[in-house]
Amino acid sequence: DAKTTQPTSMDCAEGRAANLPCNHSTISGNEYVYWYRQIHSQGPQYIIHGLKNNETNEMASLIITEDRKSSTLILPHATLRDTAVYYCIVRVGGGNQGGKLIFGQGTELSVKP
Amino acid sequence: GAVVSQHPSRVICKSGTSVKIECRSLDFQATTMFWYRQFPKQSLMLMATSNEGSKATYEQGVEKDKFLINHASLTLSTLTVTSAHPEDSSFYICSARHVTGELFFGEGSRLTVL
Numbered sequence: 001d002a003k004t005t006q007p008t009s010m011d012c013a014e015g016r017a018a019n020l021p022c023n024h025s026t027i028s029g030n031e032y033v034y035w036y037r038q039i040h041s042q043g044p045q046y047i048i049h050g051l052k053n054n055e056t057n058e059m060a061s062l063i064i065t066e067d068r069k070s071s072t073l074i075l076p077h078a079t080l081r082d083t084a085v086y087y088c089i090v091r092v093g094g095g096n097q098g099g100k101l102i103f104g105q106g107t108e109l110s111v112k113p
Numbered sequence: 114g115a116v117v118s119q120h121p122s123r124v125i126c127k128s129g130t131s132v133k134i135e136c137r138s139l140d141f142q143a144t145t146m147f148w149y150r151q152f153p154k155q156s157l158m159l160m161a162t163s164n165e166g167s168k169a170t171y172e173q174g175v176e177k178d179k180f181l182i183n184h185a186s187l188t189l190s191t192l193t194v195t196s197a198h199p200e201d202s203s204f205y206i207c208s209a210r211h212v213t214g215e216l217f218f219g220e221g222s223r224l225t226v227l
Contacts, residue, residue: 024197035222036218043206043218044157048220097214100147 002029004089009108013084020076020107022088025069032091033064034101035073037084044087045071051096078111085109115141117209119219125195127227134195134222136207141207142187148180151204155172163190198227 005023012018024033032051036044046063048055050071055062061074075082087106093099116139126132138145144165151158158194161182162170169182190209196203206221 038157040221041204041221043119043220044208044216045217095214098145098158098210100162101208101216102151102159105156 003092003102004088004104006086006088006104006107008105009110011110011112012078013073014080014111014113015077017081018073018078018109020073020086020088020109021070022072022073023070024088024090025088027068029094031099032096033061033062033068034089034091035072036089036101037082037085037086038106039084046081047086049091049096050058078109080111080113083109083111096107115139115209115211115215117207117215117217117219119205119207119222121222122220123223123225125225125227128198129196131193131195132226133226134193134205134207134211134224135191136190136219137215138188138209138211140180141209141211143190143211144187145207145210146184147191148182148190148192149205149206149208151221157206160192194224197224199226202226216220 006060034049035047038044064071085106089101091099120135136221146163147219148160153156160175163184165184171177184190208218210218
């Protein structure tokens with residue numbers, strides 16, 4: 001079973017920051033949080049991942065709470081092309097090298113003009 | 114980034130026939146690949162973990178005799194849907210684990226069984 005819960009859908013205005021929350025209250029100490037997104041009828045695209053520190057890359061920022069029970073993905077300046085389903089995933093088993101990704105239901109983000 | 118390719122991207126077959134879907138890691142070797150299935154408006158469901166040179170590990174509820182997985186080389190895993198029926202129509206997606214631990218996904222293969 002997926003170890004994450006996310007809102008089913010969210011809207012965001014183009015050019016504004018999109019903040020996507022995720023709860024993972026049962027996460028274990030060595031389990032990483034991953035974010036992927038899926039645009040309709042395509043394979044998932046990797047966004048970012050982290051263990052306990054906040055992370056930033058060219059696509060997004062990941063903020064993980066100190067107790068690691070929740071996290072937020074931030075798209076700083078959302079564009080129409082960011083419209084997709086965003087999955088927050090806890091990588092189960094094997095730390096950052098092994099294990100597998102069990103997808104939850106994801107958040108359908110709609111970026112509107 | 115690394116590329117994972119699936120073939121075919123779309124396939125239509127008659128009920129009762131078998132269909133093979135290939136997953137290739139084009140520029141890296143992958144000892145482990147994963148197969149997912151996705152129905153319309155639903156999330157990805159992990160079907161099995163494919164390990165090079167050994168038997169696949171299937172998730173609970175997935176019929177191993179129905180979904181045959183072969184991982185004969187470090188760059189290729191295949192999923193064969195045997196005796197396909199309309200309820201097997203779905204979007205099948207594979208991912209491959211890079212040596213760094215990163216997981217790269219293919220573009221998916223849409224199966225339609227008539």
